[in-house]
Amino acid sequence: MHQDVSEILFSEQDIAERVADIGAAITRDYKELAGPAGIVVVCVLRGAAMYTCDLIRAIDMPLEVDFMAVSSYGSGVKSSGVVRILKDLSSDIHGKHVVIAEDILDSGLTLSYLIKNLESRGPASISVATLLRKNTPNQADVNCRYVGFTCPDKFIVGYGLDYAEHYRNLPYIGVLKPEIYQ
Ligand SMILES: O=P(O)(O)OC[C@H]1O[C@H](OP(=O)(O)OP(=O)(O)O)[C@H](O)[C@@H]1O
Ligand SMILES: Nc1nc2[nH]cnc2c(=O)[nH]1
Numbered sequence: 001m002h003q004d005v006s007e008i009l010f011s012e013q014d015i016a017e018r019v020a021d022i023g024a025a026i027t028r029d030y031k032e033l034a035g036p037a038g039i040v041v042v043c044v045l046r047g048a049a050m051y052t053c054d055l056i057r058a059i060d061m062p063l064e065v066d067f068m069a070v071s072s073y074g075s076g077v078k079s080s081g082v083v084r085i086l087k088d089l090s091s092d093i094h095g096k097h098v099v100i101a102e103d104i105l106d107s108g109l110t111l112s113y114l115i116k117n118l119e120s121r122g123p124a125s126i127s128v129a130t131l132l133r134k135n136t137p138n139q140a141d142v143n144c145r146y147v148g149f150t151c152p153d154k155f156i157v158g159y160g161l162d163y164a165e166h167y168r169n170l171p172y173i174g175v176l177k178p179e180i181y182q
């Protein structure tokens, strides 16, 4: 285990199993509905990059993957409260079935902003597949159709999740020692 991590919450194997479950659920829910056109999986860069790569390989139906980069945390452990679009989607999602792949729902600001933004583009439907949902007080009300794990209200890193751009490459998800960011 990395020396800056106090506890592993979800191992590489735990993650692989849950991602496979989510992929199977999405396949079951959308295969007939979306038909040959398939779905658009929107990866929320940068945190959801690793998760999205694994998730799309667990979905057994036609799909497109597109990327949107948003950021609200900067290099800290608290949301700035302002979500900024750093990179927009490359394709039009009008009339498409969209599944947003997000690594974590914490304050809920990022996802509420994204859902509103994508809804204004006229997709056929939007759902959210978040790997983690944190038990955060006063979390924004975000409807997540697929949730991998719920996690405690601690700052976590690994499997795409960073602190100041580090730790994204850890294969597991763990709690960052508070002395690293205090
Ligand atoms: O529910 P919220 O409180 O909005 O937090 C969740 C968001 O915060 C992180 O992204 P961040 O803004 O740190 O950018 P990153 O994905 O590039 O790491 C994480 O990847 C989620 O997208
Ligand atoms: N790395 C990381 N990013 C987050 N963004 C929102 N919550 C978290 C968290 O607990 N860890």
Ligand SMILES: [Mg+2]
Residues within 6 Å of the ligand: 044, 045, 046, 047, 048, 070
């Ligand atoms: Mg993110």
